[in-house]
Structures are given as C-alpha cells and as structure tokens.
Amino acid sequence: MPDTAPARTVHLGVDLTDAGAHPAAWRTTGSQAQRLFDAKRLVELVATAQRGLLDLVTLDDAFTLRPGRTGTVRGRLDAALVASRLAPRSGGVGLVPTVTTTHTEPFHVSKAIATIDHVSAGRAGWQVGWSTTPAEAAAFGRKAAQDEPDAVAEADEAVEVVTRLWDSWEDDAEIRDVATGRFVDREKLHYVDHEGIRFAVKGPSITPRPPQGQPPVVVRADSPASFDLAARRADVVRVRAATRDEAVALRAQVRDAAADAGRDPDALRVLVDAYVVVGDTRASAQARLDLLEDLEGVSWDTDSLTHVGTARDLAVTVEEWTSAGAADGFLLRPSSLSTDLDAVVDGVVPLLQGAGLFRTAYPGTTLRDTLGLPHPANRYAAIA
Amino acid sequence: MSTRPRKQIHLGAHFPGVNNTTVWSDPRSGSQIDFSSFEHLARRAEAAKLDFFFLAEGLRLREHKGRIHDLDVVGRPDTLPVLAALAAVTDRLGLAGTINTTFNEPWELAKQFATLDLLSEGRAAWNLVTSPDAFTGANFRRGGYLPYAERYARAAEVVEVARALWDSWDDDAVLADRITGDFLRPGAVRPVTHHGTYADVVGLFETPRGPQGHPVLFQAGDSADGREFAAATADVVFSAHSTFDAGRAFYEDVKGRLAAHGRSRDSLKILPATVVVLGDTPDEAAERAREIRLQQVSGPTAIAFLEQVWGRDLEGYDPEGPLPDVEPDTENVSITRGRVRHAKDPAAVAAAWREQAEANGWSIRELVIQVTSRGGFVGTPEQVADDIDRHVQEDASDGFILVPHLTPGGLDEVFDRVIPLLQERGSFRAEYEGTTLREHLGLARPGAASAAEDEPAAELVG
Structure with missing residues (x-):
C-alpha cells in the first residue's frame, strides 16, 4: 500500500532586512546599496521571493540608529509601512514586518497589521518585537529601559490585546440593512475590555476583522523568556540552531511547551534561521564569503545553521533536516540579498520541488493557507 | 479687474468618512474597507491631476446612548498603511493622512512619516489633529491624560520634535561608498536632544530624511488657538468655511496672522472641505442634491x-x-x-x-x-467650475478638499466634467509639473538644519 498521507513539505521564508544578513553585503558588487531605501528595490526582491513561491518575507525594524562604525548599513524604514507598500504589487507571498510592543500601543499595532492584511487580501503576519535598549527608551522618554524578561512579558500582554482586537469585529458584522438604517450589527462588535498589568484597552478596533481572522504571529525564540512566549502565542516560531541535533531537540522542546500550554503542536511552524551563501561551486561560495569577511575584517559568526556551498548542497541539507524532524522549514538569511536570493529561488527551489519537498503553486491566497493553518474561529462569536 | 496672475486652484480628494455625509445605502455604494475602493479614488484623482488624496481618522468607534452608533458607516483601515499601499499604485498624487498627536509619540510619528515620504518619493502629508478626550484614551495605555486646554501646546511640541528628527539627517547622508566603506557620511546624522513639557527625547534617529524634507503639514483647528497654531506651524489649513463670505473672512484672518510669524501669504494654503452635486441643468442638480440629502438623513x-x-x-x-x-x-x-x-x-x-x-x-x-446642510457647489459643470474658480480668484480659498457622498466613485463625475473646465480656463494644472506634493502646492522645501550651525567648517568642507 502506498502511503496516502501528504508528503512532508517544507516552509521557506526569507528575511529582506538591509542589504543582506552579512554586515558587509552592501559593499559587494551589485548590492544596490544606493537604493537601500528605495521601495522599488524591495518590490523587486518580493517579486523574486514570489517567483520562488516562498511562504513569506520578513522585515526587521528598530527605532534608533544602531551604534556602530560608519562601515555598516545604518538606517531603517518603518517595517509595517514597507510591508503595506509591497502589498498591492505582490501576490501569494506573505508579508511579515516586525512591529515592536515596548514603546508602541497595542491598539496601533492591531490596526496596522489588520490593514496590511486587508490591503494584501490575507497575506500579513506580525513578527513580534520588543526593545531592551536604553537608546530606544530614551527616544520615547516615557520609561526606563526594560530587561528582556520584562520586555517579553509586556510583548505577551500586547499579543493578547492585539489578537483580541482582531476578533473584536465578527466577520459578518457589517450588514448594511437599509430597512432599519443600520450599517453594522452592533451585537457583532465587541469591547475587548482588557484590564491588564500594563495596558487597559477598551476596544473594539476601528478596523474590521482582517481577512485571515488572525494574521500569523511570528516569534523569535532565542532566549528562555521568548521561548515561552513563542510556545504560548506564536503560529511561526523562529529558532536558531547550528546543528541538526540541536534543532531536533529545540523543535521537540517548542512542541512540548506548546502542548503544555494547551495548544496543538501541529498548529506551530518551527523555522530554523539559515544563513546562506550560495555559489555555482563550493569554492565560489567560499570565495564570496571570504570577500565579505575581508571587507568586514572579522569572521561571520551566525550562531545558527550556516550554509556556504552550492544550491544542491543546500537542498540536501533542507531535506536532511526536514526528514529528521529538525524543522518545519527555514527562515533564510541570504548573506547578500542581491545574489543569494536569486540563487535560492532559481537553484534550490526547483531541486526541492523535484524531490516533492516544496510546493509547485501557492495552495490558496492567504498566508495561513500557505502555512497550512486553518481559518480561526472568532473567540467572541463562540461565546455569543 | 485684478492684474495679478491667475491663482492656481489646489484640490484634494477626501475618501468618504464615517459620518452621515457618506451614503452607504445607495446600491452604487462600495466597500469602505477593501483596498480596491481606495485605489479607485486615488487613481481617478491622479488621472484628474489632483494635488492629493486625503484620509481622516478616529481612534474609537462613536457611541450614542451608550452603544456603538450603527446608523453611519462604521470602521476603517489604519491611515498610514493605506497611504503606503496607495504609493504603490500612484506616481504623483499627494498622500495626506490624519494622525492624532495625543495618542502617538513624536519619535514614532516622525519615523512613520519619513518612511511614507521615502516610499512615495516625496508625496506624504500629515493632517495633525488632537483628541484629548478620555473616551478615545480608553483604547490607549495613557488613557485621557491631556487637559483640553493643553492640546495645542502638546501638538506644537510634537511637531517641533518631529521636525528636529527629520532634520537630524542631512539630505545627502547616505554615501554608500563601497570603496571607502562609509555607508553614512561622517557627521551627516546628528543626535537630537529635546527636554520639553510633553516630550523628553534623546537619540539618533533611524530613518533618512524624506524627499520633501518635511512632509506637508495640514491642520484643521478653527478656534483662535487653532488658527494661531496653523499660522505658526501648518502648510495647509483644512477649513470648514466653504461658503464665499465665511471663506473670505477666514482666509483673511488666517493669512493675516502669517506676517507675525515671518511667513509669506503664499506659504500657507487654505482648503475648505466641500461637496459638489452636478446636473445637466440647475434644476436637475438641485433635485439630485435633495435626493442625496434625503439619503444622508x-x-x-x-x-x-x-x-x-x-x-x-x-x-x-x-x-x-x-x-x-x-x-x-x-x-x-x-x-x-x-x-x-x-x-x-x-x-x-x-x-x-x-x-x-x-x-x-x-x-x-x-x-x-x-x-445640517453643508452648502457646497450645486449646479451644472459650468456653474460649478465658475463658482470654484471665483472662490479661489477672489481669495475665499486656495482650493478645496472635495468630499464625495459615495464610495468609491462619488467624485468620478467631478473629475470627468468639472476638472477639464478648470483646466481650460488655466486655473488648474493639465499635467503635474513637479513630483512632490510640496511642488504641487507651491510650497518651499525646508532645508536641513545643517551641521553648519554647530560646525562652521562643515560647510566649507562641503
């Protein structure tokens, strides 16, 4: 009897922050560093990711200029607005900006992500960020810098408020009943009435429920506090693991912690951050990394899976890690966006497709469809 | 007859808001949420060469008798993400968004508007409003913290800090010199320090200066404080005085306040909101206006x-x-x-x-x-074009923000039948001459507060 269970497939995201994951990426030929803040460059990168049928792109964010030498890329755009700018000219691929919770209002976060979801017809996600730097605290001047457990605890409460606000409109709240003159059925709008430790938020949102109901929440689990947040709140968990065994253990840990929190572990997607330098040969990939390291003056310390080699080698790694249960997928961190993203899309993706490990078309229209997550019920409709 | 050159009319397109001006019961009324509605109005406005697209905001659903008011349109998307998305489907149209100063911090506002200006290549505008009420504050961690009388004082300080942040990057700060390894020009990004009454901000700003230097600043206050704030600070006043006599009085009052702030009369544009109802005959227009009022009320x-x-x-x-x-x-x-x-x-x-x-x-x-009649322009396309032009040429306004009653096609007829008449008479652009909203509005681009003040040598070094 052939196995009728669906083939195990892999999820692939790519991070589009800066000119690439390597600090010296902007100094390489073709890096388009002059166009770093040009929306059209980002539109082209998203088109490439979409050509490769990737699940999602992530965009990092920060409020203050990173301290550092003039030699590194400095300066960022607001990631949520970039994601929205990218939405109308793309399809299929998910758009996942980082929005931080330490100095921003959950009410604003909620409507921003909901709106990206409306504009993209269901392709938004939210990478939950928090801030521990004195520099960012000083930029807002409202409170002192927080340590990580405290900032993550605040993020946890913010996720609760944001996700409640997304549910504060039922999907069919807008009725346009001409006979009674009512535009909405207010029984289907809900006060979230959150009275928490750090926030009191009344609701409802001003923005109707996003098309996905709940846009996927992405959490980077790279500390005990964030690991706990991810297990309880995340749909997509980003982990860092340098070896396959380490990843196998981490993924099992995340799934166990999710189960302990009363969640179905199969509802989580654990993605390993994978730094990639892809070349036609192993030697050419290594030569590119050598050049980057020369420019930067130090070796590239990534602290997670790092691939320096051919597309075929990377496809083999993906297959081995996936079949070993080390990951549900990978969040690719191209060393140089201008070079490695094309290499992944044109080199690695076809090999994975050939092996039956990666989709040959988007399965639906929303990011939840792509990630294989069901449309969530509305918590308020359930108790109504 | 005046010998001065013909004034150019400035026009904005207001996306229908959450009040009873917007008629949702009409069979032609489309979604208030789907991006296609925003895209329709923005694309049509750009094809008609309008100055800008305009979005309002309200941070809490309105209530009546203790319950959510359900008779008007309810719900809207977040202002700035909608404008960022519209930047992808338009090339020249200004993108103006209403954002509350009370429940946002200056650092995040400055970053968001700098980003929108970069993503739109110089088309961002901020309609600054204040909302000190505890009712809205219930959605935010600070609650209703701001006394009503202090709303403009805080707004002024928020603008001051935002402008300092935008000016903390020189226009040419990004070198991206691959050979020397200098990504930023040394000294081209300076720390901002502001210890004020409402904001206490120190740091290095993260986002480059936008093409306009500062986004265009709109302001709508009508009280004496509001008018004074506009004269001191704003680039555009979104006025409520759309009738001819009230418009002239308001125009003279606000423009008359500019000199005291060292500003020219042209440096502030006064744009009342108005509605337009057209007909093939004056009677038909009046009849349609009457039908619309019955739908609205x-x-x-x-x-x-x-x-x-x-x-x-x-x-x-x-x-x-x-x-x-x-x-x-x-x-x-x-x-x-x-x-x-x-x-x-x-x-x-x-x-x-x-x-x-x-x-x-x-x-x-x-x-x-x-x-509740809001007046507006009711008549044949020729009558309306005449009337709009007269308001502008005789200083009752510098143009108008057109408020449609239908989403998304409520202004299509105005674009098709009135704009060409204004273009024919040379009062409204037939093509965009510039690329930024400042250029459309004839507003000067603010220079960076260059390092020259602190470091006299910097200018010589160039």
Whole structure:
C-alpha cells in the first residue's frame, strides 16, 4: 500500500532586512546599496521571493540608529509601512514586518497589521518585537529601559490585546440593512475590555476583522523568556540552531511547551534561521564569503545553521533536516540579498520541488493557507 | 479687474468618512474597507491631476446612548498603511493622512512619516489633529491624560520634535561608498536632544530624511488657538468655511496672522472641505442634491441627531412628524461620544428649531436636513467650475478638499466634467509639473538644519 498521507513539505521564508544578513553585503558588487531605501528595490526582491513561491518575507525594524562604525548599513524604514507598500504589487507571498510592543500601543499595532492584511487580501503576519535598549527608551522618554524578561512579558500582554482586537469585529458584522438604517450589527462588535498589568484597552478596533481572522504571529525564540512566549502565542516560531541535533531537540522542546500550554503542536511552524551563501561551486561560495569577511575584517559568526556551498548542497541539507524532524522549514538569511536570493529561488527551489519537498503553486491566497493553518474561529462569536 | 496672475486652484480628494455625509445605502455604494475602493479614488484623482488624496481618522468607534452608533458607516483601515499601499499604485498624487498627536509619540510619528515620504518619493502629508478626550484614551495605555486646554501646546511640541528628527539627517547622508566603506557620511546624522513639557527625547534617529524634507503639514483647528497654531506651524489649513463670505473672512484672518510669524501669504494654503452635486441643468442638480440629502438623513439618523441636542431618548417620535414637545435634558451632556456635541445651550437651540419648524411646516427629518446642510457647489459643470474658480480668484480659498457622498466613485463625475473646465480656463494644472506634493502646492522645501550651525567648517568642507 502506498502511503496516502501528504508528503512532508517544507516552509521557506526569507528575511529582506538591509542589504543582506552579512554586515558587509552592501559593499559587494551589485548590492544596490544606493537604493537601500528605495521601495522599488524591495518590490523587486518580493517579486523574486514570489517567483520562488516562498511562504513569506520578513522585515526587521528598530527605532534608533544602531551604534556602530560608519562601515555598516545604518538606517531603517518603518517595517509595517514597507510591508503595506509591497502589498498591492505582490501576490501569494506573505508579508511579515516586525512591529515592536515596548514603546508602541497595542491598539496601533492591531490596526496596522489588520490593514496590511486587508490591503494584501490575507497575506500579513506580525513578527513580534520588543526593545531592551536604553537608546530606544530614551527616544520615547516615557520609561526606563526594560530587561528582556520584562520586555517579553509586556510583548505577551500586547499579543493578547492585539489578537483580541482582531476578533473584536465578527466577520459578518457589517450588514448594511437599509430597512432599519443600520450599517453594522452592533451585537457583532465587541469591547475587548482588557484590564491588564500594563495596558487597559477598551476596544473594539476601528478596523474590521482582517481577512485571515488572525494574521500569523511570528516569534523569535532565542532566549528562555521568548521561548515561552513563542510556545504560548506564536503560529511561526523562529529558532536558531547550528546543528541538526540541536534543532531536533529545540523543535521537540517548542512542541512540548506548546502542548503544555494547551495548544496543538501541529498548529506551530518551527523555522530554523539559515544563513546562506550560495555559489555555482563550493569554492565560489567560499570565495564570496571570504570577500565579505575581508571587507568586514572579522569572521561571520551566525550562531545558527550556516550554509556556504552550492544550491544542491543546500537542498540536501533542507531535506536532511526536514526528514529528521529538525524543522518545519527555514527562515533564510541570504548573506547578500542581491545574489543569494536569486540563487535560492532559481537553484534550490526547483531541486526541492523535484524531490516533492516544496510546493509547485501557492495552495490558496492567504498566508495561513500557505502555512497550512486553518481559518480561526472568532473567540467572541463562540461565546455569543 | 485684478492684474495679478491667475491663482492656481489646489484640490484634494477626501475618501468618504464615517459620518452621515457618506451614503452607504445607495446600491452604487462600495466597500469602505477593501483596498480596491481606495485605489479607485486615488487613481481617478491622479488621472484628474489632483494635488492629493486625503484620509481622516478616529481612534474609537462613536457611541450614542451608550452603544456603538450603527446608523453611519462604521470602521476603517489604519491611515498610514493605506497611504503606503496607495504609493504603490500612484506616481504623483499627494498622500495626506490624519494622525492624532495625543495618542502617538513624536519619535514614532516622525519615523512613520519619513518612511511614507521615502516610499512615495516625496508625496506624504500629515493632517495633525488632537483628541484629548478620555473616551478615545480608553483604547490607549495613557488613557485621557491631556487637559483640553493643553492640546495645542502638546501638538506644537510634537511637531517641533518631529521636525528636529527629520532634520537630524542631512539630505545627502547616505554615501554608500563601497570603496571607502562609509555607508553614512561622517557627521551627516546628528543626535537630537529635546527636554520639553510633553516630550523628553534623546537619540539618533533611524530613518533618512524624506524627499520633501518635511512632509506637508495640514491642520484643521478653527478656534483662535487653532488658527494661531496653523499660522505658526501648518502648510495647509483644512477649513470648514466653504461658503464665499465665511471663506473670505477666514482666509483673511488666517493669512493675516502669517506676517507675525515671518511667513509669506503664499506659504500657507487654505482648503475648505466641500461637496459638489452636478446636473445637466440647475434644476436637475438641485433635485439630485435633495435626493442625496434625503439619503444622508434617514429617519433614524434624524432622531439620533435630535437626541444629541435633547440629551434624551426620542425613539418614540416620528421623524416625519413635528419636533418633540419635551424639553432637552441639559444635564446629560454625553449622550453621544466620539464627536463634538453640537449645541452649547440645548434649551435655546431646541426652542429656535421648534420655531423654525413650525414656521416652515418642517418635520423632524426636514429640520435636520435643513440645519445640517453643508452648502457646497450645486449646479451644472459650468456653474460649478465658475463658482470654484471665483472662490479661489477672489481669495475665499486656495482650493478645496472635495468630499464625495459615495464610495468609491462619488467624485468620478467631478473629475470627468468639472476638472477639464478648470483646466481650460488655466486655473488648474493639465499635467503635474513637479513630483512632490510640496511642488504641487507651491510650497518651499525646508532645508536641513545643517551641521553648519554647530560646525562652521562643515560647510566649507562641503
């Protein structure tokens, strides 16, 4: 009897922050560093990711200029607005900006992500960020810098408020009943009435429920506090693991912690951050990394899976890690966006497709469809 | 006849808001949420060479008699993400968004507007509003913390800090010199330090200066404080005075305040909101205007409007019948929340309205239609073009923000039939001449507060 269970497939995201994951990426030929803040460059990168049928792109964010030498890329755009700018000219691929919770209002976060979801017809996600730097605290001047457990605890409460606000409109709240003159059925709008430790938020949102109901929440689990947040709140968990065994253990840990929190572990997607330098040969990939390291003056310390080699080698790694249960997928961190993203899309993706490990078309229209997550019920409709 | 050159009209397209100007019951009325509605209006406005697209904002759903007000459009997407998305489907149109200063911090506002200006290649505008009420504050961690009298003081400080942040990057700060390894030009990004009453901000700003230097700043306040704030700070006033005489008085008052702030009369544009109703004949236009007013003021809407003044439940009254004989409840001042209560002295207003209604034989609904009439331009395309042009040439305004009653096609007819007439007479651009909103509006681009002040040598070094 052939196995009728669906083939195990892999999820692939790519991070589009800066000119690439390597600090010296902007100094390489073709890096388009002059166009770093040009929306059209980002539109082209998203088109490439979409050509490769990737699940999602992530965009990092920060409020203050990173301290550092003039030699590194400095300066960022607001990631949520970039994601929205990218939405109308793309399809299929998910758009996942980082929005931080330490100095921003959950009410604003909620409507921003909901709106990206409306504009993209269901392709938004939210990478939950928090801030521990004195520099960012000083930029807002409202409170002192927080340590990580405290900032993550605040993020946890913010996720609760944001996700409640997304549910504060039922999907069919807008009725346009001409006979009674009512535009909405207010029984289907809900006060979230959150009275928490750090926030009191009344609701409802001003923005109707996003098309996905709940846009996927992405959490980077790279500390005990964030690991706990991810297990309880995340749909997509980003982990860092340098070896396959380490990843196998981490993924099992995340799934166990999710189960302990009363969640179905199969509802989580654990993605390993994978730094990639892809070349036609192993030697050419290594030569590119050598050049980057020369420019930067130090070796590239990534602290997670790092691939320096051919597309075929990377496809083999993906297959081995996936079949070993080390990951549900990978969040690719191209060393140089201008070079490695094309290499992944044109080199690695076809090999994975050939092996039956990666989709040959988007399965639906929303990011939840792509990630294989069901449309969530509305918590308020359930108790109504 | 005046010898001065013909003034150029400036026009904005207002996306229909969450109030009863917007008619949702019409079969042609589309979604208030789908991006396609925003895209339709923006693309049509750009094809007509308008100056900008305009979005309003409200941070809490309105309530009436303790419940969410359900008779008007309810719900809207977040302002700035919508504008960022529109930047992808338009090339020249200005993108103006209303953002509250009370429940946002200056650092994040500065970053968001710098980003929008970069993503749109110089088309961002910020309509600055203040909302100090605890009702809206219930959605935010600070609650209703700001005394009403201090709303403009805080707004002024927020703008001051935002401008300092935008100016903390030189225009040419990004070198991206691959050979030397200098990504930023040394000294081209300077720390900002501001210790004020409402903001305490120190740091290095993260986002490069936008193509416009500063996004265009809109302001809508009408009180003496609001007018003074506009004269000191704003680039555009979103005015409520759309009739000719009131418009001229407002225009003269606000423009007259500019000199005291060292500004020229051209450096501030006054744009009242207005509606346009067209017909092939004057009678047909008047008839259509009447139909629209009946759609805007349904029976339940008329009763709800009266309840705001009476401060009590009037659901038992027939909207097609006479005004209530009960007196207003003058103690109950919060029957409607999330918008301004209309009557300062409810008993006097009620008495005046009863008198008006009796004298004219008006029902409740008819009275509300009459007293909430917003005027606007009603006539044939030729009449409307003449009228708009006269307002501008005779200094009742510098142009208008056009408010449609239908989403998303409510201005299509104006674009098709009125704009070409204004273009023919040379009062409105036939093509965009510049690329940024500042250029469309004829506003100067603010220079960076260059390092030269602190470091005199920097300018010599160049």
